[in-house]
Amino acid sequence: MPQPRSEIEEVFHSLLKNLNTAKLKLSESELVSSDFHSLFNTIQTDVLQLKSLLIEENQLTKTPSQTRTTMRSSSAIETKTDTTPQFVASNESTRDCDAMSGVKFTIDYLEARVKQCLLCLAIFPEGAVIRKQQLIHWWIGEGFVPDTEVGNGCCEELMYHGLIVPVKKEYSDEAHAFRMDPSIRWQVVEAAKENSFLEIDPQGNPVVGTTGRLVLIKGLDRVRVRVKFMRGSGGQGLISVYNVDQQYVHLDKSWFSGQRKLGTVQLGRCIGFREHHTELLKEWELKRIGACRNLRYLSLRGISKIESLPDSIGDLYNLIILDLKACHNLEKLTAAVTSLQKLQYLDVSECYLLDQMPRGLGRLVNLEVLKGFVVGSSKSKDPCRLIELSRLDKLRKLGISIGRQSVATDDELQQLAGLKNLRCISITWGVMASDKKQSLAYSGTVKTVESITDMQLCLPPKIEKLDLHCVPFREFPEWLSPTNLAALKKLYIRGGMLETLGAETGWGVEVLRLRYLRNLKCDWDAVLSLFPRLRFLENRECQNLASWPCNAEGIWQKLD
Structure with missing residues (x-):
């Protein structure tokens, strides 16, 4: 005859399983109202609170030393923003199943997809900082998640349960990496062995x-x-x-x-x-x-x-x-x-x-991220042109490299505006305005090396992040204006010839990063006038901007 607490745990286990199944189906449905989503989240929060009460009640039956061990292990639930791993001695106490019953309880009753994703973390050594993107790519490769969006959701759930801790760069709101508390890692290693996901040696290393x-x-x-x-x-x-x-x-x-x-x-x-x-x-x-x-x-x-x-x-x-x-x-x-x-x-x-990309990239209609696209030169043989990218309706992130001998027609420079789902674009130039003029032969109206500094790009109006490297122009071009880029929230300019930040006010930019711009000159009051919504600014090695009110690391943040 099971004890009352055992009966409660059995009921809770069943409820949590059903909720995880419902959550998965809910995420796949497009016909569910936002009110139902809200109600579902409330129910899920109540269930998780019940889980916490069960764990707390379980702790009351333990010795004081066992309770202290579990509380120390559970401290990983708190988000930490430093990038230095905090090491905890890996000894028998951290691997004690009774002391870590709360963590084991959580792992055992994760939704199957999330649990498989978690078990992948068993391969990484203690204290490792793990890149989120690369791990999600592995999950996609194994078939655990279909795409990055679902992978991000799994990361959020693992963080919610305190199984992973986000690692954020200083002054950044986003976490692109995370790590595990050593005691939790041992529980994940044990789970990987129990589920025949990996074979692990006594030191916790995969074999x-x-x-x-x-x-x-x-x-x-x-x-x-x-x-x-x-x-x-x-x-x-x-x-x-x-x-x-x-x-x-x-x-x-x-x-x-x-x-x-x-x-x-x-x-x-x-x-x-x-x-x-x-x-x-x-x-x-x-x-x-x-x-x-x-x-x-x-x-x-x-x-x-x-x-x-x-x-x-x-x-x-x-x-x-x-x-x-x-x-x-x-x-x-x-x-x-x-x-x-x-x-x-x-x-x-x-x-x-x-020096070029292969022609035919426009056929990759499912492409969402394309980094490092090289604009071909006059010497390129049948290269892919920017005009092909206009077919990529799902493209969200794009990185373009414009070399010293790159050529582009007037028409194709306007094609980027058709990428309506594009949210992030990075442009890197390999040419400076002081370079000697070279004639570049290509059918159509072309931009020579000297006139590339005046090229009239046409960016999608919904761009949220723009990252410019080695800019060859001294003044802000016409295409770089708040009128054309009303949705822009992040603007990064790193290196190049830029001397001013333009004169057009009304930018919606909230994050501005300026690095290695030795020629840039601008008064602080002018910056606040140009970017009235600015809440974060980085000034790194811009020698003419020493009077700006930045700290020793070149950071300024708006006080709320």
Whole structure:
């Protein structure tokens, strides 16, 4: 005969499961009124309060030392904004199931999708700062979430339950990374083992086994032998290959040959990326990747020695995310990528040897994020032009690179205005106004290197964030005005020739970041007049703006 508290917990478990199922169905419905959403959220809050009461009641039955341990572990629920991980000793007490029953209780009754997302965190070492975007991409690769929006929702739920803590940059409202309290991490590691999600050694590190997830960490050797063992011992083959912090990746054909279930290949390291590069040994084995027809996420971010991608990449018809950021040796992006009809995310930013994009990108109608688009030069052979991007109705984020010899017709410079869903755009120039004039031949009315400084871009009116790098003009151009950009909330200008901030008032900008603008001159009163809604400003190494009322870090914030 169960005890009364056990009966209450059983009822609560059933209620929480049903609520999670209802929440999932509710999120997929477009016919539910906002009032019902509000009512549902109220009910969910009441249930979570009941959970807290149950946990609190459970704590009353524990010894004082056990209670202190649990309270210390639960402190991760509080949001912290510093970027320095707070380490807690990982000993037997932090792994004690009774002391951490509240956390285990929460993990056990997460909605199935959210729980799978959480278990992925078991691969990261204690104290690691985890990039949210890369983790969501992994979730998409595994099929746990269909897109970034749902992935963000899962992150919000994990933060709501206190299982992850957002890590915010100083003076930033947004969190692009997070970490786990060490005690909570041990609970996640235990859950990953119990659910056969990963095989974990006694130190809490993932090892290659039969779960189908190959995790690359420092000191992991003989990967080839272990992958063969995985395939030959009744295993299902690879599901994911994820590089946490291994610098030299011994790429082998066994990783791709016959791997029909492989959904994620993250070869560029996700920890310490900015400090160290990654190298593929036997990089030519990449040509076999076309056999992985179920692949949804491919990241070669930051990997050196890759000069081109194999044409077989065009066979990855399920690919959703292709991340090639900072592949510094990449000279050509194969036209085969234009066959990837399901592609939503393409990043070739910081690939400085690229001089054009392949023609046909306009066929990628599901593309939502495109970073590093290179405007072709007169020497480019059949490049993709800006006019093609006007077909990408779902595009939300766009990054454009305009090189020293880039050419663009008057017509195509106006095409960006047609991207009605575009909310964020970044433009980087590789040309300065002082450069020697060069004649650039291209059919139509072209912009030469000298006249590029006067190009008349036409940006979508709903742009919310504009990021300009190495601006070649001295005065604000006509297209950069509050009249044209009424929805703009964030304006970043980093480096270049700019001398003024214009004279047109009425900007709705709330966040203004100015960096490395040595020629810029503007009085503080003029800034407040130009940007009356300003609440945050950064002035970094703009030597003529020393009189502005910024702190030692160059930050000014409006007091509420």
